Amino acid sequence: MAVEIAANIRRGNIIEYTDGQLYSVLKADSFRPGKGTPTTTIEMRRISDGIKIVNTYKTTDKLEKAFVEDIGYTYLYQDGDNYVFMHPETFEQVHVAGTMLGDNAAFLQENMEVNLQIFNDVPVSATLPARITATISETEPVVKGQTASSSYKPAILDNGVRVMVPPHIDVGTRIIVNTEDNTYLERAKD
Structure with missing residues (x-):
């Protein structure tokens, strides 16, 4: 785990929250008033069950950023509620739950390159092309x-x-x- 200040947290980062669970950052907005303490509001989704939370931190507060591998996969097809991706070199197929992709699942197209964030050999988040x-x-x-x-x-x-x-x-x-x-x-x- 790496320690990161709240101001440096970005969309797509994976955070280990104080409850020991992993959260995927959906949105991070910093607010710097002319007078007073600058803050960062982070909207995140718990990876285990999909519950969303929104927290506001001082920009200098430290958060635990989980070490995840960012690996490029090719989208193949939908299998029920899951989506199947293939590693382009090893041809290993990975099934990703539709709840993890959320609304972005509608943008998936055959043979699209998608970056999957892997934590302990399990996909925890996906980044589609912009x-x-x-x-x-x-x-x-x-x-x-x-x-x-x-x-x-x-x-x-x-x-x-x-x-x-x-x-x-x-x-x-x-x-x-x-x-x-x-x-x-x-x-x-x-």
Whole structure:
């Protein structure tokens, strides 16, 4: 275990909390007021049962960061509630529970490279690529004369995820989506 100050904790880190359990960091926000003590608010999920907690720390408070291996795997297929990944060199297959992936499971695509965080030979967290390409399967029709201003409209991707897109995007358009916050980034160039 490595000791890390709260200000250096990032999304995806694995922390050993005071109760002896491992937690995966979902979000870490630092707040530095002009006057007073700077704080870091950390939202995390207990790996064993998926319970979420949110704690606020002084930025100088020390937390135990678990030593995990970050290994690249290839996503193969879904098997019931589990997802199967394969190590590209050893061809060893690993079954990962859908609860561990959470909402990110919708972004999985065949042969996608995913980094699994391994602790004591057990996957405890997964990091998907920051950007994926998906096709719009459902949206409101394009309104003639409407420009690409700051107004957005709802759209549903081929994987079932709902995103907000500019008005000129139509059904069948391939777009690039940020997997961290489900936001539209740009039209795909292919």
